Amino acid sequence: MPNTITNSDLRDWDRRHYWHAFTQMSEYEPLIIERAEGCRLIDIAGREYLDGAASLWCNVHGHRHPRIDAAIREQLDRVAHCTSLGMGCDTTARLAKRLADLAPGDLEHVFFSSDGSSAVEVALKMAFQYWRQCENARPEKTKFIALGEAYHGDTIGSASVGGIPRFHALFKPLLFDVVRAPLPDPRRLGPTASPQLATETFLGELKSLLQAHHRELAAMVIEPLVQCAAGMVMHPLGYLRGVRELTKRYDVLLIADEIAVGFGRTGTMFACEQEGVVPDFLCLGKGLAGGYLPMAATLTNDRIYNAFLGSHHESRTLHHGHTFSGNPLAAAAALVSLDVFDDEQTLARLSPKVARLGEHLGKLAEHRHVATTRQRGLIGALELTPDKSTGVPYPAQERRAWETCCETLSRGVWLRPLADVLYVMPPLAISLNEIDLMMDTLVAAIDVVTEK
Numbered sequence: 001m002p003n004t005i006t007n008s009d010l011r012d013w014d015r016r017h018y019w020h021a022f023t024q025m026s027e028y029e030p031l032i033i034e035r036a037e038g039c040r041l042i043d044i045a046g047r048e049y050l051d052g053a054a055s056l057w058c059n060v061h062g063h064r065h066p067r068i069d070a071a072i073r074e075q076l077d078r079v080a081h082c083t084s085l086g087m088g089c090d091t092t093a094r095l096a097k098r099l100a101d102l103a104p105g106d107l108e109h110v111f112f113s114s115d116g117s118s119a120v121e122v123a124l125k126m127a128f129q130y131w132r133q134c135e136n137a138r139p140e141k142t143k144f145i146a147l148g149e150a151y152h153g154d155t156i157g158s159a160s161v162g163g164i165p166r167f168h169a170l171f172k173p174l175l176f177d178v179v180r181a182p183l184p185d186p187r188r189l190g191p192t193a194s195p196q197l198a199t200e201t202f203l204g205e206l207k208s209l210l211q212a213h214h215r216e217l218a219a220m221v222i223e224p225l226v227q228c229a230a231g232m233v234m235h236p237l238g239y240l241r242g243v244r245e246l247t248k249r250y251d252v253l254l255i256a257d258e259i260a261v262g263f264g265r266t267g268t269m270f271a272c273e274q275e276g277v278v279p280d281f282l283c284l285g286k287g288l289a290g291g292y293l294p295m296a297a298t299l300t301n302d303r304i305y306n307a308f309l310g311s312h313h314e315s316r317t318l319h320h321g322h323t324f325s326g327n328p329l330a331a332a333a334a335l336v337s338l339d340v341f342d343d344e345q346t347l348a349r350l351s352p353k354v355a356r357l358g359e360h361l362g363k364l365a366e367h368r369h370v371a372t373t374r375q376r377g378l379i380g381a382l383e384l385t386p387d388k389s390t391g392v393p394y395p396a397q398e399r400r401a402w403e404t405c406c407e408t409l410s411r412g413v414w415l416r417p418l419a420d421v422l423y424v425m426p427p428l429a430i431s432l433n434e435i436d437l438m439m440d441t442l443v444a445a446i447d448v449v450t451e452k
Helices: 007-016 066-076 090-102 116-133 156-161 165-174 195-216 239-249 271-275 302-306 328-343 350-364 400-410 432-450
Strands: 033-037 040-043 048-051 109-113 143-147 179-181 217-222 253-257 281-284 296-300 370-376 379-384 421-424
Touching: 048 432, 066 328, 090 109, 090 296, 090 328, 109 116, 109 302, 116 156, 116 217, 116 253, 116 281, 116 296, 116 302, 143 156, 143 195, 156 165, 179 195, 195 217, 195 239, 217 239, 239 253, 239 271, 350 370, 350 379, 350 432, 379 400, 379 432, 400 421, 400 432, 421 432
Parallel strands: 143 179, 143 217, 217 253, 253 281
Antiparallel strands: 033 040, 040 048, 109 296, 281 296, 370 379, 379 421
């Protein structure tokens, strides 16, 4: 390692040695962040960028929040890590209790992991194993049902229940089969379909599948309210509640994947709250530790948990674990993040931010090159079109959404598209002025890119 490291060295090493996730490295142009403050990222050249995607949907209270920083330092002075196999940590025990109290309904048991994919993987294994050792065992219930265009992570199990070909088609020989329900996107039914009709149609489709397959289905997995990686697909009102009613009727467990939509992202602490739904499993991640450290959790109820209790020789234990499960540093960050939610009234202060974002999206909906806009909480999304009268998107090879994000970056706002979908999902701590900056910059970038 040279004594003096230049920015040129860092860019070279970043390009040659650091293999980035979901990035075509032959096209990658290094963007190296050196520090951050609030909702701003600062690169090695000192340029600032408004973090319009919350560092991939995980940052909640902004970067370098003094209370979270202090909590991690304090925990570091006590213990940085201890295993969860046969022992616990006081900080993690407090977090487990806090999550059990905070979660909807009777979700009182918390299994920690390191990322969202693993949290879903844990829920799938729990559901599978549950039906083999519950009081009235149903070993034939071995399959899962998931939605079209679902995304639940990139491990083999979570990828299997995913339904976006561009992410996982290459690995199809490795994945297990699932029952796939149609995508509950109101746009499938055309612009004249009412939300009520959409809900009834999509629940009817699901009911038919459950009637046909419920005897072999262990669980259904769903991203409540918004399917983020699908392009911010927003389910119609009442769909989630109907899903819960149908899964109960057909004795199929429900896994709610709130990795992306939990912790205030849709306007309430958990998306399930908005329709009074209590799933059998609640998967959390991303914002769990405020976006600071890798941590995820799978919560479940007594019914599931008790099926895993017994003497050692019965082998009823959940056969799953992670080296860094329940890591104390991450748990310390998560505990204080939850304190900040309360003390700074994060959820109560979201309403004007959601309204301001809605105002901008309403104006964008009239833009001659914007096909549609949509919003749920502090998530906004839109598609570009060369012809507003038809709404047909630009040819995919033109990568207009990607070019738009490159343009916003040059103007100091970091966004990342989902294929042809442009979206904004900033930290909950974003200010009204920063929302204005983010959206004004997006409009200016769209104008540049659509005039080409």
